[in-house]
Amino acid sequence: MGEEEEEEEEEEALPVRVVARARPLLGVETVLSCRSCVAFSGGASLVLGKDRVFTFDAVYPPSSSQESIYSEWVKPLVDGCFQGYNATVLAYGQTGAGKTYTMGSGNNSCRLEEEMGIIPRVMADMFQRIEEDRFLSGRELEVRVSYIEIYNEEMKDLLHPSTSSKSIAIRERGDGKIVLTGVKEVQVNSLEEMQRALDEGSLCRTVAGTMMNNQSSRSHSIFTITIDQQVPKRGGKSRELITAKFHLVDLAGSERAKRTGNVGVRLKESVNINSGLLALGNVISALGDEKKRATHVPYRESKLTRMLQDSLGGNSRTVMIACISPADSSFEETLNTLKYANRARNIKNVPIINR
Ligand SMILES: Nc1ncnc2c1ncn2[C@@H]1O[C@H](COP(=O)(O)OP(=O)(O)OP(=O)(O)O)[C@@H](O)[C@H]1O
Numbered sequence: 001m002g003e004e005e006e007e008e009e010e011e012e013a014l015p016v017r018v019v020a021r022a023r024p025l026l027g028v029e030t031v032l033s034c035r036s037c038v039a040f041s042g043g044a045s046l047v048l049g050k051d052r053v054f055t056f057d058a059v060y061p062p063s064s065s066q067e068s069i070y071s072e073w074v075k076p077l078v079d080g081c082f083q084g085y086n087a088t089v090l091a092y093g094q095t096g097a098g099k100t101y102t103m104g105s106g107n108n109s110c111r112l113e114e115e116m117g118i119i120p121r122v123m124a125d126m127f128q129r130i131e132e133d134r135f136l137s138g139r140e141l142e143v144r145v146s147y148i149e150i151y152n153e154e155m156k157d158l159l160h161p162s163t164s165s166k167s168i169a170i171r172e173r174g175d176g177k178i179v180l181t182g183v184k185e186v187q188v189n190s191l192e193e194m195q196r197a198l199d200e201g202s203l204c205r206t207v208a209g210t211m212m213n214n215q216s217s218r219s220h221s222i223f224t225i226t227i228d229q230q231v232p233k234r235g236g237k238s239r240e241l242i243t244a245k246f247h248l249v250d251l252a253g254s255e256r257a258k259r260t261g262n263v264g265v266r267l268k269e270s271v272n273i274n275s276g277l278l279a280l281g282n283v284i285s286a287l288g289d290e291k292k293r294a295t296h297v298p299y300r301e302s303k304l305t306r307m308l309q310d311s312l313g314g315n316s317r318t319v320m321i322a323c324i325s326p327a328d329s330s331f332e333e334t335l336n337t338l339k340y341a342n343r344a345r346n347i348k349n350v351p352i353i354n355r
Helices: 003-010 027-031 066-083 099-103 118-133 191-203 264-288 290-295 303-307 328-344
Strands: 017-022 038-040 045-048 052-055 058-060 087-092 140-151 154-157 169-172 178-181 186-188 207-210 213-217 220-232 239-250 317-324
Touching (some): 017 066, 017 328, 045 328, 058 066, 066 220, 087 328, 099 317, 118 191, 169 303, 178 303, 186 191, 264 290, 264 303, 317 328
Parallel strands (some): 017 058, 017 317, 087 239, 087 317
Antiparallel strands (some): 038 045, 140 154, 140 186, 140 220, 169 178, 220 239
């Protein structure tokens, strides 16, 4: 293949992939006599209520495993990172819909192997790959992680919780890449070190009970893995740096404030959470609209969208997982989640290798 053709292939625009996942009915829902209001046909569509049909890139019914969603949608992104492509996985949905379970961004120490979520699987795969590539001549590799939380429009470094939020800022470099200043990345040399970073950071997340989930994460959390590789150039003695960033995002619950029974501080939180998600929705819809995409995408409306600027509609391979509860008591929230996720299907990203 000629160099020009290679360039063309790299710059092909890819849509953001959107998959929907329904968790099983929880014990508490069964006790409250909730019934499932979502039907699955086995394909990429689902039916909410009597006749609202939604089609995504894939649909995962309650019986589906953590492994299937990981191997079909996330593993290819891990492979891409080693080639220098950025990747992003976002979990969206109302409180209690299964975002933290799916991402594996909660406490993983008591989980069975098959219950492990996406982040622990990404880490295990990366280190297996690093181990396998160890003997490739001349290759040097460095892996770093950062873990941040956006809570009430303030950013917290979960790996260095004593860092003041005020010293953290999001900046756009001349080449359009987004960088965080004030957040300290941690270099990790083994799977165990990376797992420790995830577990310790997860413990510092802002969690509180709502009427819908007694361990509700009230913030957006973003676990970022950066891989830097010094690779010998083909045929020459010189080397090139290939770098890739993998954002794993567990978004705060998308529910409307009223349903969570929130008042006071929790209500203020809900308003802030929703403003981040609203901004994300606006960015998603602008990216899905050809005219707006060319003129103005409102990334600056929130910290969340600013931080994900080069992952949404930018240089990244992106998968969004819309998590839903099948319970009829969550019908309205599920409808909102599915509508929101549907809009994301129009976004096109242009992944290029980061040399
Ligand atoms: N696919 C699943 N299989 C079995 N249990 C699940 C599944 N998804 C979620 N659960 C369970 O449902 C409950 C709520 O899930 P989870 O905490 O992941 O929700 P969430 O969307 O992250 O909520 P919040 O936004 O409030 O943090 C948990 O007890 C979790 O273990």
